[in-house]
Amino acid sequence: MRDGSLNLDDFEDLIERPDSGLRRDAEDRRARTALPVKALGRLDELGGWLAAAQSSVPVRPVVSPRLVLFAGDHGVAELGVSGRAAGTARQLVQGVLDGESPGVILARRLGVEVRVVDMSVDCAEDELPPDVTRHRVRRSSGRLDFEDTLTAEEAEQAFRAGMAVADEEADAGTDLVVLGDLSVGGTTAAGTLIATLCGTDASVVTGRGGAGIDDLAWMRKCAAIRDGLRRARPVQGDQLELLATVGGADLTAMTGFLLQCAARRTPVILDGVVSGACALVAQRVAFRAPDWWLAGQANDEPALGKALDRMALEPLTEHGVSVGGGVGALLALPLVQAAAQLAAELPELPEQQDDAEDGDGDGDGPSGGAGAASALDAT
Structure with a gap:
């Protein structure tokens, strides 16, 4: 049909999948926020997709x-x-x-x-x-x-x-x-x-x-x-x-x-x-x-x-x-755009100290496991 100057097979090599590693990084970052996993529904999925497509964690807001x-x-x-x-x-x-x-x-x-x-x-x-x-x-x-x-x-x-x-x-x-x-x-x-x-x-x-x-x-x-x-x-x-x-x-x-x-x-x-x-x-x-x-x-x-x-x-x-x-x-x-904004701006929680290092294994203090779980449940 044509002289071969346009070879569509080239696209098979030119097109790569979005970065799955960065998508996992975005999911890990999301897990370190105060919101429970899956609390944002489809927005979480979109945030991970955008991170992979943009090759960026945190995600950049969609502005243009x-x-x-x-x-x-x-x-x-x-x-x-x-x-x-x-x-x-x-x-x-x-x-x-x-x-x-x-x-x-x-x-x-x-x-x-x-x-x-x-x-x-x-x-x-x-x-x-x-x-x-x-x-x-x-x-x-x-x-x-x-x-x-x-x-x-x-x-x-x-x-x-x-x-x-x-x-x-x-x-x-x-x-x-x-x-x-x-x-x-x-x-x-x-x-x-x-x-x-x-x-x-x-x-x-x-x-x-x-x-x-x-x-x-x-x-x-x-x-x-x-x-x-x-x-x-x-x-x-x-x-x-x-x-x-x-x-x-x-x-x-x-x-x-x-x-x-x-x-x-x-x-x-x-x-x-x-x-x-x-x-x-x-x-x-x-x-x-x-x-x-x-x-x-x-x-x-x-x-x-x-x-x-x-x-x-x-x-x-x-x-x-x-x-x-x-x-x-x-x-x-x-x-x-909402998914991008949330993925970009949701703050990560500060890292918790291990209870064993505090010598307090009962988890009843403000930074203990039970307290943290209660805070998430309240959210």
Whole structure:
């Protein structure tokens, strides 16, 4: 399919797991605080994960997160598989630029900077700012039900664009990425990828999408995924060819972005089914990559549940959010930031002297074992 200049197998060597030794150090430090073990629930687990990802004990607070949104139209939307009209991703992008979309409203509330990356929005380039369109590959992606969504050259260009964005974020000091999409027809492409890699039928992964669809549109979407599956299954062993066949420019770029973030040791919170599908493809490229990602949410999209289960990622929230644009992942961000802050600032207890050195083995004094246990119980 391609000339070999982009070898995805290299990621297998480039991506290492977060430092498990530092994770154990973080757990030991946590055990030396006044709070009982497991008192913070999932926050303790997140604190250990952050220590390993940051290679730092104590954990550093998350101070420079960024919401990165990849945008694109999908030709399959012409079949009426989305609650939005085909070719209207520009409206989603404009809503972000105008500060009116749910994702950007939440990001503003949380103090998170937002970046939009147009990969295949179906409008003239001069209709959007140059910093949004500079990585664009084409106007809309092909119809996955009967044609490739990208040429081989376009797939490589989109993948490399995603890698470049990841490098730019890492170099800018972004310490956590919240990843989302602004797509029309993207959940159909995502469902096709997930069904292909999980070996399931179209009906098992077909959801209602972020815009919501009626039963007739659901049947059209299911048929489109079924037709896409027939084309995708023969090429599922080559992940870049798979993305070119049914993924489209935005999903291809997101896959490259996720892999390069893992290579650059930049943690990522995944949003919905589109980012989940890209993560599943990336896992096929480098099996250690999911250790750098958090699942921001679970929702009613059946394909998302399939993808997260395959990657053994446990969602941080479950609010039924399917609107896209990073909203579900943004809702999980305060939880991650809280875990970081607690892991960074919880003080360790001073070391206790051995009772035997005091010549008092009954443990009844203020520094005795019974007294210490009572203090913890009271906490």
